[in-house]
Amino acid sequence: MILLLINVLNAFGGYAGKKIVGAGDKKLSLFGLISMHLQVVLGLALYAMSPKVQFSANTMSNPMLRFFTMEHTVMMLIAVILVTIGHRMTKSGSFKKEFWYYFIALLIIVAAIPWPFRTMLGAGWF
Numbered sequence: 001m002i003l004l005l006i007n008v009l010n011a012f013g014g015y016a017g018k019k020i021v022g023a024g025d026k027k028l029s030l031f032g033l034i035s036m037h038l039q040v041v042l043g044l045a046l047y048a049m050s051p052k053v054q055f056s057a058n059t060m061s062n063p064m065l066r067f068f069t070m071e072h073t074v075m076m077l078i079a080v081i082l083v084t085i086g087h088r089m090t091k092s093g094s095f096k097k098e099f100w101y102y103f104i105a106l107l108i109i110v111a112a113i114p115w116p117f118r119t120m121l122g123a124g125w126f
Contacts, residue, residue: 001109003032004083008102011086014095021093029090029098036083043076063120075112079105 007029014025047053052068059065086101114121 001106003028003035004102004106004109007032007086008099008106011090011095011099011102015099019095021090021095021098025095026090029087032102033083033087036080040077040080043073047073067114067121072112072114075108079108079112082108 010025010028013019014021050068052064054065054069056065059069082101082105086098086105089097089101
């Protein structure tokens with residue numbers, strides 16, 4: 001998430017300053033892409049082991065089970081797809097498109113995090 005935030009700020013700076021995408025910008029975007037894909041692999045492993053992920057008749061009626069089984073997973077996968085497209089926009093030289101794809105992905109990730117104050121999700125991260 002830190003690399004994604006750095007990429008958003010970098011893309012905004014490049015877009016606002018009307019700069020050209022350089023090799024350093026492309027590497028930063030690549031590191032962000034790699035970290036997001038690594039998170040997907042770790043997340044899928046946790047998804048397979050988590051007791052909060054269940055496929056039963058009452059999964060969709062229970063807010064905690066629905067969040068971890070469907071909502072969190074789908075939102076994070078959408079965010080990873082947006083980051084992947086944003087990285088492609090960096091490679092094509094567009095700070096503007098990179099910024100918007102990364103910014104929307106960051107917003108989705110922040111919305112999909114099971115924050116401790118969301119009591120319907122079990123009141124904690126662990």
